[in-house]
Amino acid sequence: MTGIFSVFCSATSNKGIWQLRRLAEGIDTKLPSVKNNISGMAKNPPEGLGDDFLDEIFAFPTYWANKFPLAGNEGNLAGTAAWASSMLQSSSGEGSSHVRSAAGGGGYERTAAMSPLDLNLKQEKTCSEEGSGSGKQLGEGSDTIPYNISGMAKNPPEDLGDDFFDEIFAITTLGSEFPLEENEGNLAGTAAGVSSMLQQSSGEGSSHLRSADGGGYEETASMSPLGLNLKQEKTCSEEASGSGKQLGEGKDSRTRAEKLRDYREEIQLLYRCRKSISYSVIQRLHKEVxxxxxxxxxxxxxxxxxxxxxxxxxxxxxSEPSxxxxTFKMLQPSFCQLLLSEVKNxxxxxxxxxxxxxxxxxxxSYGVVLDDFGLETMLGKLMExxxxxxSKVFxxxxxxxTLDSHHGYVVHYGKDWAVDEGLHMDDSEVTLNVCLGNQFSGGEQYFGGIRCNKxxxxxIxxxxxxxYSHVPGKAVLHHGRHRNGANATTSGHRINLLLWCRSSVFREMEYQKKISSCCGWCQREKKERQRQSVSAT
Ligand SMILES: O=C(O)CCC(=O)C(=O)O
Ligand SMILES: [Fe+2]
Known part of the structure; x- marks a missing residue:
């Protein structure tokens, strides 16, 4: 083992590693909620259902009523999902409005006050608040730092906070019509479910919604994100919960993880089928992916x-170019093409x-979250x-x-898409980045060393x-805190599949300070302190 890897291995306490290993093997009882869940992913109920799924969905309100709790495997799934949710929730922290960074490098940082297991802990300060306090811009400042990273890049799906809309919506055009076609009643319900979730997650209702950057989106109080009339009495989700809450009324009591789950389920419902069951038209193009x-x-x-x-x-x-x-060859060209085609679809x-x-x-803003439209289970299995x-070895x-949750998406680079990407750290323990295609020049991914938040x-x-010049089908696997960014793609298009892999066990242990995530700079500073104290004596 060489370089940074060995620095990290030695920097990380053996005790911590041993504890991680014991937890992974399920023999440590100190973190009781961990060991039963580390191998599982929060399952997405619709994904597990077969082709008869459509029959079930449109058997309203049965499907919705049964959606939560998950009858049958309640124990397992509820436990797993709850664990994953709590991890997801808390790892996003609070206050998404603070997270945008001038450095273009994301703005998320877990702070000492945040526990991956404790949802109610108050976050002391986001790094962006700190950053905005300093007002430092990319490349600015008196030190020799080439970039100012605000922390880990945060993925919006984990943080359906009050400024959710400002942060995340890629497609912001609104139409007044949403083609409901033959099963108007059912789809209206489903779509309104999405609407209500989106609305309510904004806190106040649609007047709160503003345009996402570059989105040019405007909405009036009576328009839903899907162009539906929101005056209907009850959404299917509300029906399921029995709350009978009206849209825009009261505060949404769902956790962020629940909102995310609902968002995903409802997108998937819509993407899977357009008409009622007997005339169903599957929107998915390549079922095999x-x-x-x-x-x-x-x-x-x-x-x-x-x-x-x-x-x-x-x-x-x-290979280990640095x-x-x-890096290693991973995906078959035919699969890359299928996935690209499904994403395009x-x-x-x-x-x-x-x-x-x-x-x-x-x-x-250029790309899509694969987990949101049905690929969560497949990507979870790929990770597992x-x-x-x-990762166990490297x-x-x-x-x-102990990787047990992920965030999977594709990013597009090129003309009309993202040109480049600022230096950042990923919100992951380990990141898999595979080029899917196509032809391009420039667009190298650059790296700048592993660092702790401090x-x-x-x-660099x-x-x-x-x-690193990406090659279609070839994967790069790196530490999530290995600072990285992308040079400008000068011609053509580059599309990459990203899988941010996370370990709730690691996060919890890090939070509890059972494991140290100091970096080479910490070592360097320690050595310097030792040198100074020796010369002082
Ligand atoms: O593909 C790239 O060049 C970088 C993508 C990336 O760093 C990310 O999405 O975290
Ligand atoms: Fe990255």
Whole structure:
């Protein structure tokens, strides 16, 4: 093990690593809620349903009434989802309005006051507040710091806060019509569910909604995000909860994680089917991308290396162009094309239906969250079966073997899309970044060394610099706090699949200070302090 990786391994306490390992094996009882949940993902009920799903959905109100709680597997799913939710919720912190950063590098940072398990802890200060206090801009300041990173890039889906709309909606055009077609009643209910969720999550109702950056969106009190008449008595979600709450009335008592879950479910309902069950038209274009099929998705060398399940078998396919950055051939060209085509289909549908969707993260408006339209289960499995075994070997210091939730999305670079991306740290323990295509020049992903939050703005050392040119089908796997950004794509289009993989175990342990996430700069400072105290004596 070399470079940064070994620095981190030694910087991270052995005790902490050992505890992570014990937790992963389920033999530690100190964090009781952890061990039963680390292997599971919050499941998305519609995803688990088969083709008869459509029958079930439109058996209103049964489907909605049964949606929560999850009868049958209540214990497991509720537990798992609750764990994941709490992790997701708290990891987003409070106050999304503060998170945009002048550096274009996101603005999220977990603070000492936030526990991944405690939803009610007050956040002391976001780094952006600090940043805005200093008023420092990219490249500005008296130090030699080339960039001013405001912290980890935050992905909006985790934070359906009051300024949710300002932050995240990519598609903001509104039409007065939403084609309800034959099953008007049902879809109206479904769409209104989305509307109500969107509305209520804004806190006050639609007058609160403002335009997302560049979105040019305006809404009047009577218009829903889907162009529906919001005067209907009850939404299906309300019916299910039995609250009977009117739109815009009272405060939405759902947690952010619940809002996210509802948002996803309802987008998926709409994307899956347009008409009533008997005349259903599936919007999905390539059903096969929704279920993990290693033989069809991955190149044989990748499957072989992961099934070998040893450091040696993994190293046989992995290169390390710079310490801590691992690259390997992963996706088959045919799968890249299928996924690109499905994403395009979804984007076309979103545009046609004038539905507003969330940005992948606060750094870019160009892309879509794959988890939102049905790919959550597939990506969860990909992480669990293929990324965990690799991370276990290469990223044990961040709980690489305990990854248990993810944020999956695609980003578009090129003309009319994002040109570049500022230096940032991802909100992940481990990030998988795979190029899906197409032809492009420029657009290298650049790296600037792993840092803890305290040292995120320190300079990039020459030996840490790497400009990596993405190749379709090829993956990059890196530590989430490995600072990274993207150079301008000078021609063509580059589309990448990102999977931010997280470990609730690691986050909780870090919060409880059972594990240290100090970086090379911490070591450097420590050595300097030691040197000074020696020379003083
Ligand atoms: O693909 C790239 O160049 C960078 C994407 C990225 O850093 C991110 O989305 O976190
Ligand atoms: Fe990134």
């Amino acid at each position: 929704y279920t993990l099929n290693p033989g069809k998705f991955f190149v044989p060398s990748f499957i072989k290396a992961v099934s070998g399940n040893t450091a040696a078998s993994l190293r046989s396919i992995i 310490p801590g950055i691992y 979804f984007e076309k549908w979103v545009k046609k239906k004038k539905i507003r969707i969330m940005h992948p993260n606060i750094m870019t 079966d293929f990324i965990c075994p690799i 990223f044990p210091e961040v709980g690489g073997f 040292h995120k703005n320190t300079r 050392e020459p030996e840490e610099t790497l400009d």
